[in-house]
Amino acid sequence: MVSRRSQSWRRNFDRLMKVLIGLSVVVAIVPLVLVVGDVIVQGWSAVNWNFLTQIAPSPCSAGDVSKFCTGGILNGIEGSFLMVGLAALVAVPVGIGAGIYFSEWPESRISFVSSFTNDVLAEFPTITIGVFIYEIVVVSTRTYSALAGAAALAIVMVPIVARTTEESLKLVPTTLREASMALGIPRWKTIFRVVISTGKAGLATGILLAIARAAGETAPLVVTALYSSYPPTLHSVVPGGPTASVPYIIYNFGTSGYPNWVTTAWGAALVLVTFMLVLNLAVKFFIGRKFAGVRAEI
Amino acid sequence: MAELSMPASLGGVQPKFETRGLKAGFGSTWVLNGIDLKIPPNRVTAVMGPSGCGKTTFVRCLNRLHELTPTAMVEGAALLDGEDIYDKNADPVAVRRRIGMVFQKPNPFPTMSIYHNVVAGLTLNGVRDKKKLDHAAEHSLRGAYLWDEVKDKLTDSGASLSGGQQQRLCIARALAVEPEVILMDEPCSALDPTATAKIEELITQLKRDYTIIIVTHNLQQASRVADYTAFFYLGKLVEYDETAALFENPKEELTERYITGKFG
Amino acid sequence: MVGAAAVGIIALLVGLGIELAYGSSLSISTFGLSFVTGSTWAPIDNIYNALPFLVGTLVTSGIGLLLGLPLGLGIAIFLSERKGSRALVTAMGSLVELLAAVPSVIYGLWGLLVLVPFMRDYVEPTLKGTVGFLPIFSGTPLGTDLLTAGVILAIMIIPTISAVSRDVLNAVPNSQREAMYSLGATDWEVVRKAVLPYARSGIFGATILGLGRAVGETMAVTFVIGNSTNFPSSLLSPGYSLTSLIVNLLGTTTDPLADSALVEISLLLFLLALTINFLARGLVWRMTRGTKFRI
Numbered sequence: 001m002v003s004r005r006s007q008s009w010r011r012n013f014d015r016l017m018k019v020l021i022g023l024s025v026v027v028a029i030v031p032l033v034l035v036v037g038d039v040i041v042q043g044w045s046a047v048n049w050n051f052l053t054q055i056a057p058s059p060c061s062a063g064d065v066s067k068f069c070t071g072g073i074l075n076g077i078e079g080s081f082l083m084v085g086l087a088a089l090v091a092v093p094v095g096i097g098a099g100i101y102f103s104e105w106p107e108s109r110i111s112f113v114s115s116f117t118n119d120v121l122a123e124f125p126t127i128t129i130g131v132f133i134y135e136i137v138v139v140s141t142r143t144y145s146a147l148a149g150a151a152a153l154a155i156v157m158v159p160i161v162a163r164t165t166e167e168s169l170k171l172v173p174t175t176l177r178e179a180s181m182a183l184g185i186p187r188w189k190t191i192f193r194v195v196i197s198t199g200k201a202g203l204a205t206g207i208l209l210a211i212a213r214a215a216g217e218t219a220p221l222v223v224t225a226l227y228s229s230y231p232p233t234l235h236s237v238v239p240g241g242p243t244a245s246v247p248y249i250i251y252n253f254g255t256s257g258y259p260n261w262v263t264t265a266w267g268a269a270l271v272l273v274t275f276m277l278v279l280n281l282a283v284k285f286f287i288g289r290k291f292a293g294v295r296a297e298i
Numbered sequence: 299m300a301e302l303s304m305p306a307s308l309g310g311v312q313p314k315f316e317t318r319g320l321k322a323g324f325g326s327t328w329v330l331n332g333i334d335l336k337i338p339p340n341r342v343t344a345v346m347g348p349s350g351c352g353k354t355t356f357v358r359c360l361n362r363l364h365e366l367t368p369t370a371m372v373e374g375a376a377l378l379d380g381e382d383i384y385d386k387n388a389d390p391v392a393v394r395r396r397i398g399m400v401f402q403k404p405n406p407f408p409t410m411s412i413y414h415n416v417v418a419g420l421t422l423n424g425v426r427d428k429k430k431l432d433h434a435a436e437h438s439l440r441g442a443y444l445w446d447e448v449k450d451k452l453t454d455s456g457a458s459l460s461g462g463q464q465q466r467l468c469i470a471r472a473l474a475v476e477p478e479v480i481l482m483d484e485p486c487s488a489l490d491p492t493a494t495a496k497i498e499e500l501i502t503q504l505k506r507d508y509t510i511i512i513v514t515h516n517l518q519q520a521s522r523v524a525d526y527t528a529f530f531y532l533g534k535l536v537e538y539d540e541t542a543a544l545f546e547n548p549k550e551e552l553t554e555r556y557i558t559g560k561f562g
Numbered sequence: 563m564v565g566a567a568a569v570g571i572i573a574l575l576v577g578l579g580i581e582l583a584y585g586s587s588l589s590i591s592t593f594g595l596s597f598v599t600g601s602t603w604a605p606i607d608n609i610y611n612a613l614p615f616l617v618g619t620l621v622t623s624g625i626g627l628l629l630g631l632p633l634g635l636g637i638a639i640f641l642s643e644r645k646g647s648r649a650l651v652t653a654m655g656s657l658v659e660l661l662a663a664v665p666s667v668i669y670g671l672w673g674l675l676v677l678v679p680f681m682r683d684y685v686e687p688t689l690k691g692t693v694g695f696l697p698i699f700s701g702t703p704l705g706t707d708l709l710t711a712g713v714i715l716a717i718m719i720i721p722t723i724s725a726v727s728r729d730v731l732n733a734v735p736n737s738q739r740e741a742m743y744s745l746g747a748t749d750w751e752v753v754r755k756a757v758l759p760y761a762r763s764g765i766f767g768a769t770i771l772g773l774g775r776a777v778g779e780t781m782a783v784t785f786v787i788g789n790s791t792n793f794p795s796s797l798l799s800p801g802y803s804l805t806s807l808i809v810n811l812l813g814t815t816t817d818p819l820a821d822s823a824l825v826e827i828s829l830l831l832f833l834l835a836l837t838i839n840f841l842a843r844g845l846v847w848r849m850t851r852g853t854k855f856r857i
Contacts, residue, residue: 007392007423014748018645024636025654028724031717032661035672042675097567105565114568117575120839123771125778127805128835131828132578134812135585144813155574162571216665219780219805223812247667247781254671255785262675269668280663361744368644395746405737409759419745422755468741475745 036273043270046263052077052271056229056249059258069260073268078231079146079244083221084214086150086237091157092207098158099165099206104191115166122159129155130220138224145240146232149225156217157210164209168202169195205283212279216272218247227252246272312380314339314479314509315360319374322352322359324367329355331533332374337479342501342510344524344541346517348556351530353513357481360511361397362390378479395423398472398480398508403488404464406456406471412448415456415467419475434474442470443500462493469500480504482512486519498523517557521545529553579832586826588819597826603791605815610823612830614793618708618801619834621794622783623776625712626719630776631769633716634723639753641724642731662721670785673714678705678786681713686798701798706788709797714782719772726771730764731757767845774838778831780805804831 050072057071101108102115130152137148172195180190196203226242227249236243246268254265313336322330330352337343345353358364362383365372375382383393406415414421416435425431435452439445444466448459456467465485472480482501486494501523504510514520520527521541528538529552537544537553548554589597589610600611641655682705689699701707734757742756758765788800789810802810804827812824 007389010424010748010751011389011391014750017750021636021640024633025640028633028637028717028720029654029657029661032657032664034676035664035669036660038672038676039668094567094570097564098571101564101568108565110565110568110572114571117572119843120836121571121575123774123778123835123839125780125805125831125835127778127780127808128578128582128828128832131585131808131812131825132581135581135825138813158571158574162567212663216667218665218667219809222809226813247665250667250671251781251784254674265671269671272665273668276663276665280660363740363743366740366743368648391746391748393746394744397744399740399744401737401740403737405735405741407738407741407756407759409762418742418755422745422747422751471741471745 039266039269039273042263042266043268046267047270051267055231056244056253057260057264059256060260062259064260071264073246073249073264073271075229075231075244076246076249076268077271079149079225079228079236080215080246082232082236083146083149083153083225083243083245084211086146087153087157087214088207088211090150091154091210092161094154095158095161095206095210096165096203098162100169100191100196102162102166103169104187104195118159118162121155122163125219126152126156126217127219127223130223133220134223141240143240144224144226144242146225146236146243147238147240149221149243149245152220152224153214153217156220157214160210160213161206164206165199165203168199168205171202172198201286204286208279208283208286212276212283215275215279216247218245218251221245221248222251311338313337313377314379315511316377316380317356317359317374318377320356320359320376321371321373322355322364323371325369325371328371329533330359333530333535335528335535335538337509337511338526339509340505340507341525342505342512342523344520344527345511345513345530346515346520346527346556347530347536349515350532352533353530354483356530357483357511357513360479361394361399361481363394363399365390395419395475396478398475398477400465400468400472400480400482400485402484404461404468406459406464406467408455408457410456411453412456412459412467413452416470416474418471423475435470438470438474439467441473441504442466443496444470460493462489462496465489465493465497466500469497473504477508479509479511482510484513484515486514486516494519517545529556531556582825582829582832586822586829588822589826592819593823597823598830601793605817605820608817608819610820612804612823612827614791615802615804615807615827616830618711618787618794619777619803619805621708621797622711622715622787622803623773625709625797626715626776627769627773629713629716630719630723630772634720634768634772635727635765637720637724638727638731641728643749643753643757645749658721658724661717662725665781666718666779667781669714669718669782673710673782674706674785677714678710681705681707681710690798697795698797700796703798704788704800706786707798707800708787708794711783711787711803712797714786715776715779718779718782719775722775723768723772726768727761727765730761730768733764734760763845767842770838770842770845774835774842777838778805778835780809784809804834 052072053074054072055075056073058068060066060069098114098118102111105111133148133152137151138144176194176198177190180194181187225245228242228244232243235241249268250265250272253261256262315337317333317335320330320333321328333356345356347353355364359372360376364370372384375384378396382388407418410418413435416438417431420431420434436445439448444463447463459467486497498519501510501512512524524541526539527541527544529536529544531552537548537550544553545557548557593610597612598616599613601613602609602611603614637654637658641651644651682703686703686705690703693699738756738760739752742752747755783803784806787803787806789802789806790800791802794801808824808827815821
């Protein structure tokens with residue numbers, strides 16, 4: 001027989017390790033299932049059309065049935081849309097611009113330093129970005145505002161857009177650029193017409209990912225936009241006033257202890273998770289297998 | 299194909315390795331289509347053929363390395379000293395312990411010293427006695443014609459040697475576990491002529507104590523080191539005879555075309 | 563024009579650092595080194611020291627790593643060595659990616675409303691019953707404490723560690739595995755003796771990256787850490803991390819010294835994050851040199 005008795009403990013140890021590794025996978029997946037599961041279970045009862053179209057309820061204790069005790073997260077939804085939208089308005093052009101620079105002028109010193117800085121910024125604790133904006137915007141304008149919130153979100157979004165732009169543009173074959181330039185098309189036009197249109201799926205991915213990230217960010221908003229029980233108006237932007245957001249509702253209501261507020265927080269969490277899921281699926285759908293090398297991380 | 303599977307000149311010698319209907323492939327494609335081959339002991343047998351003929355897959359089936367690739371398939375039997383290594387009770391770990399392998403590109407473990415590279419197989423099997431390990435290390439390095447070159451730098455990283463030295467290190471590593479069979483998959487293809495010559499000489503010495511199966515695409519190499527040569531084509535065994543006989547008097551037209559360079 | 567965007571990014575990070583330094587100048591000049599060595603945070607007395615929060619950050623991140631590293635590495639080994647069925651591996655891989663996509667505020671919410679009661683009613687009493695004599699487990703289990711924060715951080719850094727480790731393990735050449743197999747090694751022995759040593763520095767880099775993520779995490783920690791400015795005396799004490807302190811207190815005071823102290827805490831965080839980031843990058847780059855690898 002080719003097997004040997006003395007080696008059986010090695011075989012058993014091998015089996016043990018395989019079990020342990022399998023276990024670690026299960027143990028790690030369990031929290032995810034629980035978190036998403038609980039969000040769905042707890043939030044399901046709260047979310048309906050009214051939830052999305054009414055402003056937040058007042059805090060109530062259990063059993064209180066006044067009509068101010070039910071409500072929704074409209075103020076948060078509109079606030080989030082506003083601030084993420086404003087942020088994108090700035091972050092997308094800047095991010096794409098930087099990404100183009102990194103991809104088309106990789107030899108330059110600036111490219112190297114900036115690209116490195118970009119990566120660092122992408123992983124940075126977002127609260128420090130919040131503090132930065134707090135110091136230069138909130139303190140000087142003496143108010144929380146949608147602009148401050150948007151500014152903070154923009155800083156969070158830029159590195160993501162820049163990184164995905166750079167990577168998808170780098171995937172465009174050099175021969176394409178060369179062919180275009182050989183036809184006498186100037187460099188800037190080559191970039192805009194040829195390179196970008198070839199890599200546009202990647203650009204779209206970057207934008208979607210950045211939006212997903214910004215939509216879920218809480219910490220910077222706590223110190224820049226704070227909260228309002230009413231949907232944002234022009235006043236929230238200029239001269240500026242506190243603006244609600246969905247993540248802030250989750251934070252504030254979730255820690256409040258008021259039962260109806262806690263339920264609202266779960267509902268908001270469900271809305272947020274659904275939004276993220278939809279965006280993620282959209283990204284997967286758009287990029288398909290084209291960007292196997294780009295590990296999209298939010 | 300009973301007469302084909304063993305060269306007539308070997309008479310009644312018990313084969314070291316015998317494959318019966320060995321088939322192997324990936325996914326839904328078979329690369330080897332039923333090989334019946336008897337490998338004689340203490341000889342060098344070369345496996346040759348054009349690219350894609352299945353020679354590397356064949357050899358990797360002999361130490362059950364093939365099945366480690368996802369989607370790999372194997373059928374048939376391979377008998378080592380009469381016992382089927384693919385028997386469902388056989389332990390692949392124990393099988394591989396008895397068969398050593400040297401790869402196309404030298405692959406010493408870069409995080410280990412030369413010494414630890416050589417005795418890696420022994421420490422795996424629980425040998426802790428320093429004296430035993432030292433003895434085995436020197437013995438194997440001498441056996442691989444590498445001892446004099448490295449005896450003063452045994453603690454250097456395994457990756458610090460030249461290509462030819464690295465390959466001899468890998469041979470020493472394979473020798474240290476005292477295998478019965480040594481498989482070599484184009485061991486010289488990544489080396490320069492001097493290193494190649496050293497290793498070919500080594501192979502000729504090794505066959506006194508080991509059965510060696512070598513995959514090669516180099517006809518001259520086969521004629522230099524191999525006692526027997528098996529010619530594969532498109533996953534089938536076409537001809538198998540003493541090397542000299544096969545090269546000078548090929549019985550099959552395919553063999554002749556390959557030898558005279560008419561393809562692959 | 564695109565070059566300006568690139569320069570802008572550099573300017574942003576530099577500006578961030580400068581602004582934080584500027585904002586902390588009052589606090590730095592008032593407290594000097596005692597800011598990081600003292601443990602008093604008393605607004606009444608105008609004393610602001612950061613040691614309790616540094617400890618909070620380091621302890622919770624430490625627990626997070628202690629729990630998260632083996633789990634993350636286990637997943638990475640499972641995914642890269644591909645010993646399970648194809649479907650299972652793909653499914654697990656996608657699930658772990660999904661884990662990374664959930665915003666931290668939702669982990670925080672779940673943490674407070676589900677994990678904290680669980681810790682308070684089951685895990686911590688059990689701990690007290692078995693190892694309660696140890697000083698690090700002293701105190702009444704309330705659920706909102708450093709330990710729970712550590713657990714939540716572990717959950718959050720598992721995807722980071724596993725994703726980076728998986729890439730690192732995949733970068734180990736197959737010929738190394740085959741060499742070990744051919745000597746007669748079991749699957750686990752191949753991983754332990756050929757794959758992991760080769761991937762050593764990359765895995766260390768993944769760990770540092772996980773640490774960086776844990777140190778910078780704000781919302782998940784805020785929900786469960788108990789929010790106390792006292793120096794935490796045990797794992798079961800409530801406390802604050804650098805991040806959660808800032809998010810809770812910034813904007814709530816009118817005292818410029820308090821404000822400056824909070825900004826100095828941000829500065830500390832900034833420097834900590836930078837150091838960790840540089841370390842991690844260097845290590846992972848060394849491992850996957852040449853591969854178009856982004857963290």
